[in-house]
Amino acid sequence: MIGALAAAVLALASRDPEGPYRIVLLPGARAPGAHGEARLVFAASPFGVAVTADGRHRYNVRISAANLPAPATLGPYHALVAWEVSPDLTEWHRLGTVSGDTATVGETSMNKFLLVITAEATAGSTTHTGPIVLHGTSPSGWLQTFLTHPLFRGISQ
């Protein structure tokens, strides 16, 4: 079962032509036709990589999307806003607005995060309230515990 899952993960990863910095964006229930991807591009830095003082990588989030619904078709909404969200959904940080097909919406430095685009009442919304239009998982989200693998049976229990 887990082996099959790992194989599926590998197959998915192998379809990515440009490495680990791509996030596939999947549609929310209210916007089934929307689709897209995000690219994580290192933020500007005088060094070879951009990191925070505590070592978290800093990326600009570049979103390319298609078939995005007009926010007003989903309710009393006027903007699409991108958020970085902690895996346990307790932290939502506004990245920026999504308009048009491609936009660099802001910088993220979370180790693992969900990328969520919601419809909101205004472009300046600082809390998420509206329906999810697109969502995805950071590449680092594929980092999973080894201890669930059959090879470790007898060690992890």
Added chain:
Amino acid sequence: MIRRTACALGLFAAAAGPLQAQDSTSMAGMQGMQMGAAASMPIPMPAGMMILPALAGLLPPVAPFLPGIGVDRSMLAATTPTTIVRLRNGDTLDLTATLVSRNIRGKAFVMYGFNGQIPGPLIRVAQHATITVRFHNHIDLPSSVHWHGLRLDNRDDGVPGLTQHEVPPGGDYTYTVRFPDAGIYWYHPHVREDIEQAMGLYGSMLVDSPDSDYYSPANSEQSLMLGDLMINADTLIPFGREAPDFALMGRVGNIPLVNGEPDWSLTVKRGQVVRFFFTDVASSRTWNVSFPGVAMKVVASDQSRFEREESVASVVLAPAERYVIEARFDRPGRFPLVNAIQAINHYKGEFEAVVDTLGWVTVDSSPATPDYAASFTHLRANAAVSADIARYRQYFSRPPDKQLTLTVAVTALPLFTVQFMSIDTAYFHPVEWVDGMPDMNWLSTASQVRWIIRDDATGKENDAIDWQVKRGDVIKLRIYNDPKSFHPMQHPIHLHGQRMLVVARDGVPTANLVWKDTVLIPVGSTVDLLIDASNPGDWMLHCHIAEHLGSGMMTTMHVR
């Protein structure tokens, strides 16, 4: 892969006798390697991690090696503090590599030193000077000296097999070393760097510009060479005699060192501006260092100043890179120098913050004189650097002249390693800041792991690439670090004898340029380099992770 069979025991037994120089340190470990159960495998594991039972009975298929085999350690001189050797144009320096006794936290080890020092003498010269260095090899391995980052004459580059023969134990070699560019450089052997450099053979070269205003004013200057050492239970972990071990990740030591010491310290006055010359001399470790709570700005890197100084929160250095940092300690107290990174815990599948304290700066309450607060706050633009680069801008956007891909091929690794890695391939961090699986990594040697630089146009790899360049050409080189290999990893790629600009990363143009000789390429990234191929000769291009170099990751650019 060798299990604890008679064969493996034979290898260790053969080495056990001559290892008397390490008798009180390594023999216990060697005994552990021979006789011990899984728990005694001498590889230090990260806190909270266990050696996997599936790997515990395995040993790398190489004989162990440590410096000083057959030598009585009590006959060796202890290392002496690093000296600053100021040389003028035409001067001569004798540089002798010897066995030394090095004390680390109360425990003596047999290591290597230049002129009895770790780091070796700091050579300070004026820009455009030329000196003669008479190298004497008194260690137990062949050696050489590479003058890292200098655009010197090819015959003095110190690369056995390309520009000279190895200098045998007891042999000598004379180098003519010239210094065309101001800044911080370093010297190290180009023979088995995984052993010789890790055991202490490295030193700085500080080249002063004739322009007294080259840097902003500072009250003092410090050269900090960042390295590490792998010790377990007071034992140096042996190296592979026939080939490097730790070939997948490189050897990431568990004891961070600043200037060869685990407990570096500095005392300054309040308000003092210190110019730090950072050099990463580790085999494999990339650092993210800072003085929390202390303002810093980055001024220069490998071969020049930046176009513009920038305030920075931390300094990222890959092996062989240098950065010149100015810091102002504006209030009394003790301030740590830390390496702060996000490690990957593969067992939990999570990131974990790790902070290593490398040393302390004690700031007195007495004020520094002069007070350089005003000049420190000002971020200078270096018009001369931009002017020098201006004539190369016409080449920035043109298609690459050559494209290389970085990857790896493996054979005959333990089945468990292959299985684990196949799971791990779902995600690779752009930079592996620590070795999260030293038990697995230790077992990989250069006989099983082949790191590859591949020419996209011809498919040729490593030393089979025949790259001919006309002197004076400006070459655009695109390098892609393939994330889909068995074990993708960042690579600090170093080009000898020339200078280059990193003009773009992942398609994003570089906003603030600096002349480099070493470039960090994260997993999955693409860098565009512009090489000023002005220096004739045969020049190496290679990964500066010592074990990757030892596993074949090198090629040569011939400038005619």
